Amino acid sequence: MLRSLAPAPLPPAERYRRGSRELRRVNLALFVAGLTTFMSLYCTQALLPVLSHAFGVSPTASSLLVSAATGTLALAVIPVSSLSERFGRTRVMLVSSAVAAPLGLLLPLCPSFPALVAVRTLQGIALAGVPAVAMAYLADEVHPEALGGAMGRYIAGNTVGGLAGRLLPGFVTDLAGWRWALGVTALVTMLLSLAFWALLPRSRFFTPSRAHGGSLLRHLADPGMRRLYLVAIALMSMFVTVYNYLGYRLIAAPFGVPQSVATLVFVMYLAGTFSSPAAGSLADRVGRRPVLLGACAVAAAGLLLTLAGSLVAVAAGLMVMTTGFFAAHTVASGWVGRRAATGRAQASGLYLFSYYLGSSVGGSAGGLAYQHGHWPATVAYGLILISVALLAAAGIRSVVASRVREA
Structure with missing residues (x-):
């Protein structure tokens, strides 16, 4: 009997697992994506006083150069x-x-x-595509056992990008002026974008679907999702x-440090x-709920410590507060992607809308606390918000019989 010469069927594709070469490539691609996105998003923040002077506008008007980008991104x-549900991640x-x-x-011109x-x-509109879709892409392509760590590395790229987007233009401005500062930043983000295009693996598990409002309503109807969105608003x-x-506190007495x-x-x-990937990996091992609650507690402890009279x-x-915040953000955003059985990009989009809503509205409301009660009132406002996030996170596990194990 002749043996068939037909090749054996290929094994079905498997989601990227922890320690694999493919997952390392995905992690690097999304790290670079976060880096370039947030460098671009915040590149004008450190230059606001310089731009206010250059164009003869008030500080409030100058701040539009940040809020115009973050606000349109949120929308x-x-x-x-x-769109990504229809055309691909x-x-x-x-x-x-x-x-x-x-x-x-175009900015320096x-x-x-x-x-x-x-x-x-x-x-801001153009930049929305990466943060709106990256979390859904990871939830599609990465094995659940490694999803938290992958999400943490992506958010680590966001933090480095946010920092670089504030510091790089400031340093270049001192040497060559604000136009060169924005030009150099744009060139760096262009090179990073090229690296992202070269590194990003194509989607293997994405299934196109017709996007409609029903998916959004289903996510909003899930009490657990609503709690995660509330966590995003409160913590941001x-x-x-x-x-x-x-x-403002550091510049005033008793510290009196220079603006620079x-x-x-x-x-x-x-x-x-550092805390983002660590928290994501820990959540993969011990569960999302306890890590999220612990991260909120860490943020509260750090915020209380800022009341001290010592600069150190x-x-x-x-x-400590920053460590806790980014750990909580990593776990909550990863939980959204894990919890959504369908319409993951839309679930992540709702999370990011909540996140940036907290940035624009909640951050401005914090100014009223500082105006009326200085730093102690600001800390009290922050602790109230952390308490809201803690209560929301504490109830997630019991609100629905989840399709997957949530913690």
Whole structure:
């Protein structure tokens, strides 16, 4: 009897597992994506005083160069995530980065302040594709046992990008002016975008579906999802409030540090670079709920420490708070992707909308606390928000009989 010469069928594709070469490539690609996205998103923040002087606008007007980008990104993440359900994760991310990178090159060429705001508005819309889809892509392609760690590494890229986007333009401005600062930043993000395009593996487990409002409504109807979105709003409101107004405290008595030194508080973002992957990996091993609750408690302890009268203690408190915040953000965002059986990009889009809603609305509301009660009132406001996040996280496990084990 003749043996068949037909080749044996290939084994079915398997999601990327911890320790595999393919997962390392995915982690690197998404780290680079987070780096370039958040460098672009926050590249004007450190330059606001310089740009205010250059164009003769008030500090409030100058802040539009940040809020125009973050606000339009928040509005765009949900429709962009819906597009990815129809046209694919990798396609949307690659198109997003391909459009956003050239827009950055237009910033140093802008002749007026309204032109700068207009380009930043377009840049926010273009940048939305990566954060709106990255978490869903990871949830599709990465094995559940390694999803938390992969999500943590992506968020670590976000933290490094946010830090670099604030520090690099500031350093270049001192040497060559703000136009060169934005130009150099745009060139760096262009090179990073090229690396992202080369590294990102194509989707293997994505199944196209017709995006519609029903998926959004299903996610909003899930009490566990609603609690995760509330965690995002509360924690981001606290986090942005602290970084917005701590500088005012450091410049005033009794510390009286120079403005240039006060801006170095953003270096504390590096704490999130380490805590994000660590928290994600820990959540993979012991469960998401206990790690999320623990991260919130760490953030609260750090916030309390900033009440101290010692500059060293304040710096230590800020580092601890930042560590807890990014750990909690990693676990909560990963939990959204794991919990959503369908419409994962839309579930992640709702999470990011909540996240940036907290940044814009909750962060501004924190200014009222600082205005009326200075730093003690600001800390009290932040602790209330952390308490809201703790209560929301504590109830997630019991609200639904989940399709998958949640913790």
